[in-house]
Amino acid sequence: MRDILGNAKTVRELLKGKYSIDYYQREFRWQDKQIRELIDDLSNKFLEDYQPGHPREKVSDYGHYFLGSIIISRKDNANYIIDGQQRLTSLTLLLIYLRNLQTDQSDPSIGDLIVSSQYGKKSFNLHVEERIPCMEALYNQEPIHENGQPESVQNIMARYRDIESYFPEELSGDTLPYFIDWLIENVHLVEITAYSDDDAYIIFETMNDRGLSLSPTEMLKGFLLANITDVAKKNDANALWKKRIQDSGELGKDVDSDSIKAWLRSQYANKIRERKKAATPEDFDLIGTEFHRWVRDNRENLGLNDGEDFYRFIKRDFDFYSRQYMKLIDASQHPVPGLEHVLYNANQGFSLQYILLLSPLLPDDSADVVQLKLRLVARFVDILLTRRVWNFRSIVYSNMQYATFVYMRDIRGLEPQELAEKLLKLLNNQEERISNAERFYLNMWSRKPIHRILARMTDYVEQQSGMPSRYMEYVSESGRNR
Numbered sequence: 001m002r003d004i005l006g007n008a009k010t011v012r013e014l015l016k017g018k019y020s021i022d023y024y025q026r027e028f029r030w031q032d033k034q035i036r037e038l039i040d041d042l043s044n045k046f047l048e049d050y051q052p053g054h055p056r057e058k059v060s061d062y063g064h065y066f067l068g069s070i071i072i073s074r075k076d077n078a079n080y081i082i083d084g085q086q087r088l089t090s091l092t093l094l095l096i097y098l099r100n101l102q103t104d105q106s107d108p109s110i111g112d113l114i115v116s117s118q119y120g121k122k123s124f125n126l127h128v129e130e131r132i133p134c135m136e137a138l139y140n141q142e143p144i145h146e147n148g149q150p151e152s153v154q155n156i157m158a159r160y161r162d163i164e165s166y167f168p169e170e171l172s173g174d175t176l177p178y179f180i181d182w183l184i185e186n187v188h189l190v191e192i193t194a195y196s197d198d199d200a201y202i203i204f205e206t207m208n209d210r211g212l213s214l215s216p217t218e219m220l221k222g223f224l225l226a227n228i229t230d231v232a233k234k235n236d237a238n239a240l241w242k243k244r245i246q247d248s249g250e251l252g253k254d255v256d257s258d259s260i261k262a263w264l265r266s267q268y269a270n271k272i273r274e275r276k277k278a279a280t281p282e283d284f285d286l287i288g289t290e291f292h293r294w295v296r297d298n299r300e301n302l303g304l305n306d307g308e309d310f311y312r313f314i315k316r317d318f319d320f321y322s323r324q325y326m327k328l329i330d331a332s333q334h335p336v337p338g339l340e341h342v343l344y345n346a347n348q349g350f351s352l353q354y355i356l357l358l359s360p361l362l363p364d365d366s367a368d369v370v371q372l373k374l375r376l377v378a379r380f381v382d383i384l385l386t387r388r389v390w391n392f393r394s395i396v397y398s399n400m401q402y403a404t405f406v407y408m409r410d411i412r413g414l415e416p417q418e419l420a421e422k423l424l425k426l427l428n429n430q431e432e433r434i435s436n437a438e439r440f441y442l443n444m445w446s447r448k449p450i451h452r453i454l455a456r457m458t459d460y461v462e463q464q465s466g467m468p469s470r471y472m473e474y475v476s477e478s479g480r481n482r
Helices: 011-015 032-047 056-061 085-101 129-139 151-166 173-186 197-209 216-226 231-249 255-268 283-297 307-333 340-347 353-358 367-390 397-410 416-428 447-464
Strands: 005-010 065-075 078-083 115-118 121-124 187-194
Touching: 005 011, 005 173, 011 085, 011 173, 011 187, 032 065, 032 085, 032 151, 032 173, 032 397, 056 173, 065 085, 078 085, 085 129, 085 151, 085 173, 121 129, 129 151, 151 447, 173 187, 216 231, 216 255, 216 283, 216 307, 231 255, 231 307, 255 283, 255 307, 255 353, 307 340, 307 353, 307 367, 340 353, 340 367, 340 447, 353 367, 353 397, 367 416, 367 447, 397 416
Parallel strands: 065 187
Antiparallel strands: 005 187, 065 078, 115 121
């Protein structure tokens, strides 16, 4: 193996370089979940330190954020990405959006992190031949036809629309230059450079295949099972856990851990971190990052005192809430009779709906009561989001997190009648109304919500006219009927 270089770089230092992707590399496949998580992580970290009265140079004292490593193969005087193209592509799309969002595109200058000139010829710093027309259209804010485009190009265009939808309202305006400064100067990646593809792939395999640490889900399982003293019950709980984790894995990546986070937050989180500097993480935040450790530290509050309690925690609680979560994930991906509004909310990109949906549920609820509670909360969320969208209010994670936490806590464990009355009261107290907005119009931000609203209206009229539902065709990111 030849020399291997590892350098920690800021986003500015990294993206001033030129990178290519070999034709045999996998497509760009990030989905809206990954884009949403990236934006949420970056915005939340930035807002921990930002204060409106700060001078711009104060950003240099803000906290730093590590975005992981990328692996580069250096050959033919060019840098080829072996691992990390998903993040670099997404970062480039975010920078294009931020550049287009600026009223003054020279303050601060980020254009050279997207496009630069070599020997008098301009090109994208992340250069992939088939993506050039698409990237140029986004960079110049010009339309481009999606039909017939390669998978990566369609995904790039869809993820750019996600960035438009999910970018927090509170980072625009006077805050925007501060956020851009922080993003390009305080966000870091490690660039690992090898001088042959073979060496680069050895590094990639070593980092991804060897010495894998246990996931939080596996560590939680180990802690819970270790405290069940009855061998037969321990084996029963272990078999149940493995079955639920396997079932959730079939629905998508991270569904197992996401289901546990949603369960624990919905039933036990009583505090959330304040949005101010030096505020400490609370239940809601700790469950989101290290739920296995949170359960261990809060075992008494969870009623986990002996082996029977730990067995019940898996056999009754984990089983019940994981099954409900999987049912909701299924309903978020295609129409399920009675739970259509879960799909509508998911299509708005509102991932926080799951903790609200689980919050009133109790393990002893009958199937009919569970279904009724889910329908009530899903419709509440639908009305809440639609009113906000209609009034040009953001529904991104960072803007909705605190309010959702309060709603979740307010409706926890309520019976259907009490739940309906509480949800109605919350809506009546909502500032936004459909009647408040004199005009709802198309702009860069409202394009995706308007698409969803028109899809629902069209689908409703067609179904009432005796035609089959085509909603899923209308909300597709590609295809003739989009």
